[in-house]
Amino acid sequence: MGVNLSGKSLLKLLDFSPAEIRYLLDLAKNFKDLKRAGVPHRHLAGKNIVLLFEKTSTRTRCAFEVAGMDLGMGVTYLDPGSSQMGKKESIPDTARVLGRMFDGIEYRGFSQQLVEELAAYAGVPVWNGLTDQFHPTQMLADLLTIEEKLGKLKGVRFTFLGDARNNVANSLMVACAKMGLHFTACAPAALFPDPQLVETCKGIAAETGGSISLTSDLKAGVAGADVLYTDIWVSMGEPDSVWEQRIQLLSPYQVNAAAMAMAAPGAIFMHCLPSFHDLKTTIGQQIYEKFGISEMEVTDQVFESPASVVFDEAENRMHTIKAVLYATLK
Numbered sequence: 001m002g003v004n005l006s007g008k009s010l011l012k013l014l015d016f017s018p019a020e021i022r023y024l025l026d027l028a029k030n031f032k033d034l035k036r037a038g039v040p041h042r043h044l045a046g047k048n049i050v051l052l053f054e055k056t057s058t059r060t061r062c063a064f065e066v067a068g069m070d071l072g073m074g075v076t077y078l079d080p081g082s083s084q085m086g087k088k089e090s091i092p093d094t095a096r097v098l099g100r101m102f103d104g105i106e107y108r109g110f111s112q113q114l115v116e117e118l119a120a121y122a123g124v125p126v127w128n129g130l131t132d133q134f135h136p137t138q139m140l141a142d143l144l145t146i147e148e149k150l151g152k153l154k155g156v157r158f159t160f161l162g163d164a165r166n167n168v169a170n171s172l173m174v175a176c177a178k179m180g181l182h183f184t185a186c187a188p189a190a191l192f193p194d195p196q197l198v199e200t201c202k203g204i205a206a207e208t209g210g211s212i213s214l215t216s217d218l219k220a221g222v223a224g225a226d227v228l229y230t231d232i233w234v235s236m237g238e239p240d241s242v243w244e245q246r247i248q249l250l251s252p253y254q255v256n257a258a259a260m261a262m263a264a265p266g267a268i269f270m271h272c273l274p275s276f277h278d279l280k281t282t283i284g285q286q287i288y289e290k291f292g293i294s295e296m297e298v299t300d301q302v303f304e305s306p307a308s309v310v311f312d313e314a315e316n317r318m319h320t321i322k323a324v325l326y327a328t329l330k
């Protein structure tokens with residue numbers, strides 16, 4: 001059966017079949033080739049999209065802007081400081097106004113419920129650019145990067161180390177289940193993902209040949225893994241007061257040379273970014289002054305090593321988001 005995503009929103013990967021994800025990855029590869037060859041692809045000229053950000057961003061915002069402009073579209077960026085969103089106008093009202101003017105809406109914000117509500121009211125495709133629960137566009141870039149680097153998705157042994165209940169970890173578990181990877185969350189039990197989501201993903205994995213496991217044992221979690229993936233220990237929207245406990249809980253799960261040595265030969269290191277791997281950031285410096293640590297979820301050595309594919313991953317945000325825009329708006 002052919003895949004048709006025209007008019008569909010991307011709110012979470014759970015709403016997409018493996019065939020639809022496959023279609024988006026193949027489309028992204030095509031767009032990447034066109035971009036590299038300098039072949040124009042302004043297929044959506046005359047359309048306009050709006051990007052709503054209630055949290056900060058570098059990659060997601062720029063990926064949507066460049067992808068939209070490469071496709072020939074007008075792109076408008078709005079943040080809470082420069083719009084009525086949230087403070088003076090509800091999400092349903094904002095959605096109905098923007099849906100009259102734009103062909104599609106990107107939204108980065110807090111609860112997943114908000115982006116679902118936006119989609120219910122907008123009348124045009126809505127793309128989730130990160131909520132507290134999910135980060136689906138990041139997943140497409142991650143899957144494309146794994147396939148480029150390891151030559152396959154099915155059967156890849158994938159380990160996430162860190163806050164395994166956060167948006168990126170939740171989404172990775174879903175993405176791995178959908179595409180038949182073996183997903184392991186390696187984290188303290190207090191930071192394991194929601195049991196209901198784990199059960200859902202186990203059900204999906206049973207059909208795709210993948211698997212889902214949770215462990216607090218670093219060696220068991222990392223041994224033989226093809227991919228070690230981590231994310232910042234405190235996510236946007238969480239209070240600064242959680243840093244101390246998070247550092248305590250997650251320091252044993254840092255991706256360092258010892259962890260990489262336990263992984264499979266040729267294993268790659270991935271991170272959605274931004275990352276605290278040195279003291280060149282304000283928060284990194286503040287944490288150093290308060291807790292005396294100069295690296296957090298990954299050491300600078302691993303981050304800068306040949307195993308690290310983080311900048312390919314970042315570039316792939318743009319190619320995959322372009323695929324989503326094209327597939328849903330064409």
Ligand code: CP
Binds near residue numbers: 130138
């Ligand atoms: N990975 C990611 O979403 O990065 P930004 O927060 O910079 O968009």
Ligand code: NVA
Binds near residue numbers: 130166167232235273
């Ligand atoms: N878990 C992180 C991801 C950033 C891309 C956050 O939500 O801040």
